[in-house]
Amino acid sequence: MEVFTKIVDALVIMPVSAKNLTETKIGKGINSIVKDGIFKGHEVSKTALNLVNRWKSLVDISRSNIKNG
Numbered sequence: 001m002e003v004f005t006k007i008v009d010a011l012v013i014m015p016v017s018a019k020n021l022t023e024t025k026i027g028k029g030i031n032s033i034v035k036d037g038i039f040k041g042h043e044v045s046k047t048a049l050n051l052v053n054r055w056k057s058l059v060d061i062s063r064s065n066i067k068n069g
Contacts, residue, residue, distance in 0.1 A: 001039060001042065001044065004033065004039065004044060004048075005044045008030070008044055008047050008048045008051060009047075011026075011030070011051055012047065012051055016055070016058075017058075017062075018058050018059045018061070018062030018063075019062075021055050021058065021059050022059060026055075027052050027055045027056065027059075030048050030051065030052050031048075031049075031052045033048070034048045034049050034052065
């Protein structure tokens with residue numbers, strides 16, 4: 001769990017773009033780890049899920065801007 005916590009903590013402060021997220025698909029990887037329930041009940045699970053949701057919003061906004069733009 002310690003390694004995953006360090007990774008999530010680093011990702012929280014790392015600046016990313018929608019392009020980075022769609023190219024790397026890191027959100028899908030983090031989300032699948034959270035959904036597997038490995039860290040269920042641990043704070044890192046909540047932090048990771050919040051991060052994925054934030055990234056999803058960023059990608060959605062970017063796609064919306066491209067579509068309308």
